[in-house]
Amino acid sequence: MMTDFESTMRKREPREEDLIRGATGDWEIILGLEVHAQVTSEAKLFSASSTKFGAEQNTQVSFVDAAMPGMLPVINRYCVEQAVRTGLGLKAQINLRSVFDRKNYFYPDLPQGYQISQFKHPIVGEGEVVLDMPDARTVIVGIERLHLEQDAGKSLHDQHPAMSFVDLNRSGVALMEIVSKPDMRSAEEARAYVTKLRTILRYLGTCDGNMEEGSLRADVNVSVRKVGAPLGTRCEIKNVNSIRFIGQAIEYEARRQIDILEDGGKIDQETRLFDPKTGETRPMRSKEEAHDYRYFPDPDLLPLVLRQAEVDAIRASLPELPDEKKARLISAYGLSAYDATVLVSDGARADFFEAVAKGRDAKLAANWVTGDFFAALNREGHSIEQSPVTAKQLGELLDLISDGTISGRIAKQIFDSMYKTGRDPSKIVEDEGLRQVTDFGAIEAAIDAVIAANPDKVEQTKVKPQLAGWFVGQVMKSTSGKANPQVVNEILARKLGLSSDG
Amino acid sequence: MSELTKLTLAAARDALKKKEISAVELTGAYLAEMAAGTALNTYVTVTAEKSMEMAKASDARLAKGAGGALEGLPLGIKDLFCTKDVLTTASSHILDGFRPPYESTVTANLWRDGAVMLGKLNNDEFAMGSSNETSFYGPVVNPWRRKGDATRLVPGGSSGGSSAAVAAKLCLAATATDTGGSIRQPAAFTGTVGIKPTYGRCSRWGIVAFASSLDQAGPITRDVRDAAIMLTSMAGHDEKDTTSVDRPVPDYEAALGQGVKGLRVGIPKEYRVDGMPAEIDALWSRGIEWLKAAGAEIKEVSLPHTKYALPTYYIVAPAECSSNLARYDGVRYGLRVEGRDITDMYEKTRAAGFGAEVRRRVLMGTYVLSAGYYDAYYLKAQKVRTLIARDFAAAFADVDVLLTPTAPSAAFGIGEKTDDPLSMYLNDVFTVPVNLAGLPGISVPAGLSSDGLPLGLQLIGRTFDEETLLRAAYAVEQAADFKAAPEAWWKA
Known part of the structure; x- marks a missing residue:
């Protein structure tokens, strides 16, 4: 969806490093993202069908999902709660009254002939996301809105020589469309935004953020302008499904637009697709071909009304979010901003650290967790949950160092063995006679x-x-x-x- | 005509309970009448085998002294209601061969109470029409004829199969739906009773949608008591329809016969439209006199936005229909006409599947929702709709029910208005405002036109006050003492 942002976008001084050098001068990239995040929910937005990923085609389809005659949508209140939870996590305005609209267009994987979405009155209004950039800058990205909508099914073109098949398992699955303001100025910031947003969603438990399974996808709005000039015409790159591709698509698209403008051409407002094979974007449809979606309030659904008490109850149940956790790790454990940022990027990592650090030397704990431990995870491609070393075991190892039982050098050797075998450090020390000699x-x-x-x-x-x-x-x-x-x-x-x- | 089919629904119910007749006999008598009445084209599907099975099961329950409120009573079902494993077409070519794997809530309620299904009744395609001439299965013929004139007349629409079948005694009662008058106008055209309850009183789940914010199910019956009995079974909250309202369903039959003494009856002055036939006006005056004589207090009221109701309706209803009918695309069920590619398949399927009136409304609806027109049409219409509802709310501060004619004319000839959609749309001038405001309305036969055709009076009630509405309707019915019946020419 496209919104006029000129008036609401954040004023930012362009940074030298972000500018792109052109033949005629320096260019600034203006980026806004629309992220589609699948709501974590057992059932679909308007039906009781399962949302489980990877099921046999067309086995998770109710009469409502298949748009049989006379079928009616019934809102899944859990998905509504999830959207509110997300809105609160984005420090956003929660709208106690929102309206579901129909977005009308024909497509074989859209059985109703319309998508139920929220157009004029979304459930969540303005909020913000704070980005922690690697150079210790923070960038604030405004959130324009978040609304609930149905996902479409999937057209399968590779099953039959002359026909296309349709799988409706995804049809009706709840999505949150999270629209940012055009507050990002580089591919790096866009990547940081999606990464941070995904972290927040995972903390909240409202979206698993799994981009390979399509749980999180982004439409990227890209425009360029000469420093200080008004906003340029933007192109929307649809459905980019990895953080790396988002960066590549932006870099390609910005360069493409600059080349056109510097050759005296003009940018056509259009929807484009990113091709990961070539690293290029290509037109999908132009503005002239754009659908007239004929939005109007869905007469099958009453306006969605929330009580303030419901919102307050959800607010009270929110977990500690990355920004707050980071601040606490810095103040409670004396960590550096960098270590704290690394730790909170994944709630499980931060939890692991805290379990190790509790009652111990926090700096030593941070060094071990972000150092040897994360290095081992990365090397083996393990998540925290898959780690063969538990927080308790790593804590014991730290205790052995602190009480002089082993030296730091031996500790690294013991850690490698713990990671390989999952054994307790004290056991390894005994079995292998690694006790430090203080005699x-x-x-x-x-x-x-x-x-x-x-x-x-x-x-x-x-x-x-x-x-x-x-x-x-x-x-x-x-x-x-x-x-x-x-x-x-x-x-x-x-x-x-x-x-x-x- | 069989003696059995002369019984009203209430009389048949009582006779069944007393075991004076059996459900099998009664159902058999109706199936025979239906077979003899095919000239009226009321049924698009007859479920004779299923009917007899259901009747047998009813007899078994009745024999045990058990059975529901409608046990063993044979009904016709408008083809807009999805019936499990029974062809359901909305009288459209595009739903060719569609047998729903589910049962609409309203019909499920009827079967729960023991009713017997005779078959599916013809209607205007997707309920779009006021004469039952837009059906893919051809027009329904009104059992009534003008005095000394064999011209085939329309039974009204869109529930023309329902009204004609009840009038010709081809079922005890019928289900129907009303989006802009589709229960009340056909009832008026056929000398039957039709009630459209408050929006949200009956579940819309499993009813093929025309305009979701206006559609409402109700019965067409021989008299007011039968309407009360039918509505008691059809109504009720349904979790599957979030626009249905969770409030108890009263025993509507019990509301009858309480009289109208002291009831305040409003006469909306804006309903005295230009060009209304004198005999309709006279009928209305008689209705006023009857209620006055029965002890009601008559008050003139004003509904100032009445003249905007018809244009408002013809923006809102087509807008919703253009979206509701998008699902008929040839991909999953019903008709498919193959094409070069997907767009060609859509276009060919929908061109072949939809009739002229449906296409007209889909186009109108698409237009009024389009970028650049939305504010001027759809948004404006929604605002006017609010004003119309406010008019009624203000009137109901002073009165308990409103009395108006149901339709501006008696039944007209088949083909007489098909080339003039606007004059066809004018049929709904008195009924449409009621749908826009979501109120309950009922049509009661009140007299005959000079050429011997039935005419109806409409009563309009407060939201969810069907009891007062039925009470007033019963009083009008008693006073009108409408006994006329069509001659059974169709059996000749």
């Missing part, structure tokens, strides 16, 4: 052996105290890394005649 006698003996074998180094160290590190390395090597490094340092300093704090 002064044993360490002293090891040091004496190294000193005795390297008299030349001893002499050199007296001149250049930094060479003490070489001795530490040798001692650790001869004790298989089990010697407590602090103890090694102390004894070495004494033996080599250096101050222990040197």
Whole structure:
């Protein structure tokens, strides 16, 4: 859906890094997104049919979904709650009265000949999403509206040489269309927006955000202008279904528009498709071919009326959202903004961190969780839920480091073993004899052996105290890394005649 | 004519309960009348085998002293109601061969109460028409004829099959639907009683939709008591229709006979339209006198936006129909005419499947909803609709029911108005405002025209006050003492 945004868009000073250099000067990209998010719900928006993904074709279709004569839609109140929950999560206005309209057009996978949607009176009004950019900037993207609508079925063109088939399993599934204001200025910001929106939806449990299954798709509105000029004509790139493709589509489309304008041409307002194979966008239909959807209020449905008390109850049940969680992680655990951002990008990750950090050194916990632990997950392609190491086990590992049972170096070795086998760290320490040696006698003996074998180094160290590190390395090597490094340092300093704090 | 089919619904019900007759006998008598009455073209589908099975089951229940409120009573069903596994076409070519795998809520309520289905009744295609001439299955013929004139007359529409079948005693009573007068006008044209209840009183689930904000089911019957009995069974809240209203269904029959003493009856002055035949005007005056004589208080009221009702209706109803009929695309059920590609298939299917009147209304509706016209037509019409409803609300502050003629004329000849859609639309001038306001209305036969055709009076009630409406209708019926019946020429 297209809205006139010029008056409501956020004023932003263009950033040098975001501008695209053209032959005639610098260009600014203006981006607005319409995200279609499938509502997490067992049943469809207006029927009791299942919404489960991947079922046999046409097995999740009620008489309503197939638009049989005389069938009537009945609103699924759970989907309404989910939309309200999402609106609250986007800090948005909740409209206590909203209206379902019919959007009329013919298509074989649209059995009613119209989509039930919300046009003039959406359930959710203006809100905002805060983007945390990698360079520590924050960008605020305005939300124009969120409305509920039905998904269409699916046309299958590859099942028969001369015919197309239709699968109505998706027909009538509830979608939230979330319309942003044109507040983004680069592909990077658009990607960050979809990523953040998806995180918020997942925190709320209102959309699983699974782009491969089509649970989240974006229509991207792209226009370009010379810095300071009025908004240019935009093109809408339909149904882009991965965050990477969103970035690619924007970069291609902006360049295409700039090339046309710099050649003295003009942009036709049109709907385009992104082809992931070529990385290009191509026209789908022009403005002249655009449908006249003949929206009007659906006479089968009464206006949707919510009580303030219902909205308040949903508000009271909201989970902690990423922005609040981030602020709390920073203040409660003293984390850096970067670590906190990384952790809250996935609620399960943040929960994992908190379980590890509870009652422990938060910085040590953050280093381990965002460092070795996330690295292992990424390497193995595991989600938090699939991790062979539990928060409890990682916490134990940290305890073993803190109480001096093992050294940090050994801890990495133990962690690798935990990740491979799922065993408890204490068990690994025992089984493999990895306990740190703090026995002064044993360490002293090891040091004496190294000193005795390297008299030349001893002499050199007296001149250049930094060479003490070489001795530490040798001692650790001869004790298989089990010697407590602090103890090694102390004894070495004494033996080599250096101050222990040197 | 069989003696059995002369019984009213109430009389047949009582006779069945007393086991003076059996449901099988009664059903058999109707099936015989139907077979002899094919010249009227009232039924598009006869379900004789199913009828007899249902009758037998009713007799079994009656024998045990059990049975519902309509046990063993044979009814005709307008073909707009979806009936499980029974051909349902809305009298349109586009629903060729469509056998719904479900039963409409209203008919399910009737079967729950023990009624017997005789078959599906002809109607204007998708209920669009006022004469039952737009049916794909051909026009229904009114059992009534002008005195000494064999001209075939229309039975009114869109529930023309229902009105004609009840008038010719080809069923005890019939279901019907009313979007702009489709129950009341055919009742007036055939000397029968037709009640359109308040919008939301009967479930629309399983009724082929014409204009969703106006469509409402109701019965056509031989008298007011039968209408009350039928409505009691048909009405009720349905979770599957969110526009149906959750309030208890009273025993409407019990409301009859309470008299109209002290009842305030409004006479809307704007209904005295130019060019209304003197005999309609005279009939209206007689109605006023009857109610006055029965103790009612007569008051003139004003419904100032009446003249905008017809144009408003002919924007709202086609707009909704243009969208409601989009599902008939040849993809999933009904007629399909193959084409070069999907668009060609749509176009060929819909061109072949829809008749001229349906096409006209789909076009009008598409036009009034189009970009650039929406505000001037549809939005304006919705505003006027609100004003019309307010007119009624204001009038009902002073009166309990309104009395008007049902239609501006008696039945006319088949083919007489088919070339003049506007004059056809004028038939609904007194009935349409009631649908726009969502109010209940009833037509009661009140006399004969100079050439011997039945004429009806309409009573309009407050929202969900069908009881007062039926009480007043019963008083008019008693006073009018309408006994005339058509000669059974169709059996010749």
